[in-house]
Amino acid sequence: xxxxxxxxxxxxxxxxxxxxxxxxxxxxxxTLDNEIFIQGSNSIxxxxxxxxxxxxxxxxxxxxxxxSKVFYIWINCGIVGLLESKANGGFRIRFAGATVTDFFEVYxxxxxxxxxxxxxxxxxFAIDIEEAHxxxxxTGGSKPATNAIRYIGFASLCxxxxxxxxxxxxxxIAYLANDGSVPGIIIEGRxxxxxxxxxxxxxxxxxVAVGTFVQxxxxxxxVNTPVQFGxxxxxxxxxxxxxxxxLWDDQEFLADSFYGLSALGNSGGTTDVTFGVxxxxxxxxxxxxxxxxxxxxxxxxxxxxxxDPDLDGIEFFGCSFIHGGAFLLDDAAVSAISTLxxxxxxxxxxxxxxxxxxxxxxxxxxAVAFMTTDDLGDIVFxxxxxxxxxxxxxxxxxxxxQASKGNLFIGYGITTSNDAxxxxxxxxxxxxxxxxxxxxxxxxxxxxxxxTVSATASYTINNVEDPSEVTILDRDVSQLDITGTPSNQNxxxxxxxxxxxxxxEVTAAGKAERIRLNLRKVGTPTDFxxxxxxxxxxxxxxxLVSTFINGADLTTSYVEFDIDxxxxxxxxxxxxxxxxxxxxxxxxxxxxxxxxFDTSSVHADGVRYTYNxxxxxxxxxxxxxxxxxxxxxxxxxVESVTTGTTVWNHDGTSRTIExxxxxxxxxxxxxxxxxxxxxxxxSIVQIPDRVFSNP
Numbered sequence: 001x002x003x004x005x006x007x008x009x010x011x012x013x014x015x016x017x018x019x020x021x022x023x024x025x026x027x028x029x030x031t032l033d034n035e036i037f038i039q040g041s042n043s044i045x046x047x048x049x050x051x052x053x054x055x056x057x058x059x060x061x062x063x064x065x066x067x068s069k070v071f072y073i074w075i076n077c078g079i080v081g082l083l084e085s086k087a088n089g090g091f092r093i094r095f096a097g098a099t100v101t102d103f104f105e106v107y108x109x110x111x112x113x114x115x116x117x118x119x120x121x122x123x124x125f126a127i128d129i130e131e132a133h134x135x136x137x138x139t140g141g142s143k144p145a146t147n148a149i150r151y152i153g154f155a156s157l158c159x160x161x162x163x164x165x166x167x168x169x170x171x172x173i174a175y176l177a178n179d180g181s182v183p184g185i186i187i188e189g190r191x192x193x194x195x196x197x198x199x200x201x202x203x204x205x206x207x208v209a210v211g212t213f214v215q216x217x218x219x220x221x222x223v224n225t226p227v228q229f230g231x232x233x234x235x236x237x238x239x240x241x242x243x244x245x246x247l248w249d250d251q252e253f254l255a256d257s258f259y260g261l262s263a264l265g266n267s268g269g270t271t272d273v274t275f276g277v278x279x280x281x282x283x284x285x286x287x288x289x290x291x292x293x294x295x296x297x298x299x300x301x302x303x304x305x306x307x308d309p310d311l312d313g314i315e316f317f318g319c320s321f322i323h324g325g326a327f328l329l330d331d332a333a334v335s336a337i338s339t340l341x342x343x344x345x346x347x348x349x350x351x352x353x354x355x356x357x358x359x360x361x362x363x364x365x366x367a368v369a370f371m372t373t374d375d376l377g378d379i380v381f382x383x384x385x386x387x388x389x390x391x392x393x394x395x396x397x398x399x400x401x402q403a404s405k406g407n408l409f410i411g412y413g414i415t416t417s418n419d420a421x422x423x424x425x426x427x428x429x430x431x432x433x434x435x436x437x438x439x440x441x442x443x444x445x446x447x448x449x450x451x452t453v454s455a456t457a458s459y460t461i462n463n464v465e466d467p468s469e470v471t472i473l474d475r476d477v478s479q480l481d482i483t484g485t486p487s488n489q490n491x492x493x494x495x496x497x498x499x500x501x502x503x504x505e506v507t508a509a510g511k512a513e514r515i516r517l518n519l520r521k522v523g524t525p526t527d528f529x530x531x532x533x534x535x536x537x538x539x540x541x542x543x544l545v546s547t548f549i550n551g552a553d554l555t556t557s558y559v560e561f562d563i564d565x566x567x568x569x570x571x572x573x574x575x576x577x578x579x580x581x582x583x584x585x586x587x588x589x590x591x592x593x594x595x596x597f598d599t600s601s602v603h604a605d606g607v608r609y610t611y612n613x614x615x616x617x618x619x620x621x622x623x624x625x626x627x628x629x630x631x632x633x634x635x636x637x638v639e640s641v642t643t644g645t646t647v648w649n650h651d652g653t654s655r656t657i658e659x660x661x662x663x664x665x666x667x668x669x670x671x672x673x674x675x676x677x678x679x680x681x682x683s684i685v686q687i688p689d690r691v692f693s694n695p
Contacts, residue, residue: 003189005197005205007212008182009072009174009225012152013057014040021170024054024155026100031166038074038122038171039209045166048079054094054155055170062098067147070128070178070258072224074171074211075154076121077109082158086110089138089157093127093253096151097144104136104143105155106253118222122171124211126224128178131253176225180260180303184212184225187239196240196274202227216247224249226260234268242276242289250296257325259295259302265310265333273306276317278337283380283405285355287317287337294322301325301345301363306334330373347371350395354379362387366552367418367444369393376402376422376432386411390423390444398426406436413553414561415442424449485599489608489622492525492583493592499582499611500595501538502622504603505575511568512544514627515579518596519561525551527585529593531563533626537607538578539615543569548584551593558596562627571626576605579624597622 013020015037021044023029030044037043046055073093077083083090090110096103108125109115115123129146136143156168176184185206191197199221202213216222223246230237248259265271276290295302304327306314311333319336321327324344329336334352341347343361350373357379362370369390373379374397384391384407391409394402413419421441424430427448434440434455443451491500515531528548534540544565554561571577581595597608603621610616 003191003193005188005202006186007174007184007206007210008186008228009176009184009212012059012071012173012175015043015074015171015173016040017042018044020058020060021055021153022058022100022151024052024056024094024100026056030055030170033166033169036076036120036169038076038119038211040172043074043076043169043171045169047164047166048077048156048158048162048168050158050161052089052155052157054092054153056094056096056100056151056153057170057173059150059152062148062150064147066095066129066149066152066175067145068130068178069175070126070254071152072172072174072176072211073125073127073152073154074173075123075125076117076169076171077114077123077156078121078167079158079162080109080114081111082160082162083109083111084157084159086113089155091157092138092155093125093132094151094153094155095129095132095144095146095149097142097148098150099141100151102141102144103151104133104139106132106135107137108252111159116217118211118214119208122211124224126249126251127253128255128258130178131255135253178255178258180226180258182226183228183262185223185227186231187227187229188231188237189235190238196238196272198239198241199244199246218245220245220247222247222249223259224251226258226262229261229263229273230266230271232264232266234266236269237266237271239272240274241291244275244291246291246293248293248295248299248302250299254300256301257303259300260304260325261293261302262305263308263311263314265308265312267310270312271310272313272315274313274315274317275319276315278315278317278335283355285337287319287339287356290317290319290339292320292322293324294320295324297323297343299323304328307331307348341370344370348373349378350374352378354382356380357382359384359391360387361385362389362391364389367423369423374426375399376404376407379404379407381406381436383408383410384412384421386413386419389419391421391441393423394426394430396426398428398430400429401431401433404432404434404438404441407434407438407441409439409441412442414559416444416555416557416559417442417553418444419553420444422451424451486623487597487599487620488594489597489610489620490522491529491581491593491595492585492587493522493589494587496612497592497610498587498613499538499580500622501578501580501609501611501615502603502624503537503576503578503606503609504624504626505577505605506571506573506626509570509572512571512626513565513568515546515563515565516625516627517561517563517581518558518623519554520556520558520594520596521551521554521592522556522594523588523591525583525585525588525591525593527551527583529581529583531565532580532582533565533569534578534580536576536578537615538580538609538611540578543577551583554593558594577626578609579622579626580611582611595622 018030018032021030033045034042089107092105094105133146212225303325307328307330314334316336316339319339322342327347329352330348330350332351337355339357341359345363364370372393409421412421422443425446429450431452440455490497530548531546533544546563597620599620607617
């Protein structure tokens with residue numbers, strides 16, 4: 001072991017001799033130039049013209065080891081403005097077989113598209129030979145296999161004849177395995193044996209001549225090779241830095257997962273990597289001044305592998321990881337605090353610390369989770385913003401009872417759907433206890449799995465004067481249960497069922513903000529549906545309307561589906577209101593929706609309706625709930641509480657809350673008339689700063 005930062009690529013040729021270079025016809029060519037070079041003492045120059053010309057390094061024989069490699073090629077083109085456009089093959093990287101006439105090549109630049117030079121006009125192209133073979137822009141003769149390559153180099157074509165002098169140079173050619181399994185940069189030990197390495201040290205130790213870690217505009221660092229921290233020995237390896245920006249070079253012919261960060265542990269020493277600064281302890285800790293590590297939006301993704309045995313500290317404090325691939329962070333040494341995962345594929349985080357992290361625009365498919373863990377306790381005070389699929393997958397070994405402490409799941413689909421917040425893939429029963437005002441999340445159960453979600457919250461009420469009471473307020477305004485026979489009301493299958501509706505009266509006044517229905521789909525409808533609340537029977541003037549809901553979010557089995565309206569509307573007793581349900585697309589007898597209803601007319605003050613150019617009443621009642629908004633006196637609320645909880649008021653009346661899910665109730669302080677105005681104003685209610693979302 002040494003305290004060093006090394007270039008781990010294999011050098012194929014350093015351009016210190018023109019002997020192994022041929023032109024595109026296989027004839028020796030190229031001029032040794034000791035004035036224009038990026039590394040060593042020389043480069044090989046060529047006079048590029050308005051005829052296709054180029055230089056090819058001749059390996060002497062076919063080399064089977066060239067397959068599955070990324071080739072790094074230093075190029076200096078002094079006539080970029082005279083090249084043909086990229087689309088017309090202005091500048092190309094060429095791979096040829098046993099003879100120069102059998103080749104494939106990719107177009108990498110032209111007068112309209114040229115990479116930013118790093119020093120004196122030098123550009124380093126990184127080309128995955130497999131990507132170039134698959135996506136070649138041009139071929140000649142019999143396209144050679146990637147394990148049958150002898151010649152590697154460039155070809156160029158100008159629009160006009162330049163002046164008679166060498167104008168294009170090639171320097172070192174190096175290569176590395178293309179699957180990310182071999183690092184291009186290895187960071188060992190410490191700087192001088194006593195100080196942790198940092199980003200600037202990497203650039204200093206490697207130098208511009210290597211080209212894999214160089215200064216970029218805005219103080220960022222441009223990286224075009226995998227980076228490994230530590231080696232498997234018995235000494236101290238340490239890297240610490242703050243406020244750094246690492247940008248993966250946007251090379252066109254690389255594959256996802258080539259770029260990446262990793263670390264090797266060692267049983268006799270230590271391996272520590274720290275990006276940023278941590279403040280505080282336990283769940284109160286925060287992170288700041290971390291790294292921003294990003295790939296181009298349309299570029300290849302990058303991975304992280306930090307689950308090697310015997311790692312000591314992998315710490316990401318206040319970081320932003322952007323356009324990433326697969327992150328293997330399932331190790332107790334890993335701590336991510338106040339860190340953003342933006343447009344990343346996946347993160348395996350079992351046994352790690354994920355505190356105050358945010359998942360934004362995850363690159364996940366339907367029914368696929370971004371983060372995977374065996375215990376939600378690994379994830380605390382974190383937020384997941386829906387993009388597609390699930391937020392978290394629970395995996396084995398199964399933890400039967402798990403805490404979701406302060407975690408928020410925003411915008412996810414209903415329970416059982418492929419877009420539910422949690423996917424239980426443990427093949428067993430899991431109870432999730434939601435604490436610290438986290439979301440009462442939706443879930444989907446995998447084979448042989450079952451999930452129960454419960455939630456509690458703590459309230460402190462100070463300086464409440466006697467005589468007074470704390471009230472638990474109901475949220476339901478109207479709730480129907482099946483008393484007769486359940487049946488299916490089709491919606492959107494034929495013209496006679498173009499829309500469906502229900503009239504009703506509320507038993508207690510309140511402010512409506514949400515409708516609950518039992519819904520399912522038949523076939524695979526690809527359109528949307530929405531709900532209206534109207535001021536009278538269906539067909540009356542609109543009070544509120546929901547946004548359109550994707551029909552794909554429904555399953556083929558009935559699920560209670562909560563639909564938020566676009567505001568709050570006061571409903572009075574002894575007044576008729578209605579709900580209307582409609583689809584956005586045309587009627588389709590194979591792909592439509594169903595609403596569950598009771599064949600008995602269980603609602604004395606309501607009627608079921610269908611629409612076929614006009615609204616028509618029919619027998620039976622839809623199963624629905626109109627959900628009440630928080631009143632001005634309510635301090636905090638979520639869905640409902642345990643069966644049979646009595647709601648009491650100071651006048652002695654009471655009623656029972658309808659059970660929908662186990663969740664936290666909301667509270668109201670009600671003072672008796674004997675409490676003075678001054679005492680009332682002195683009462684302070686301390687409530688959490690996060691609000692439960694409704695599942």
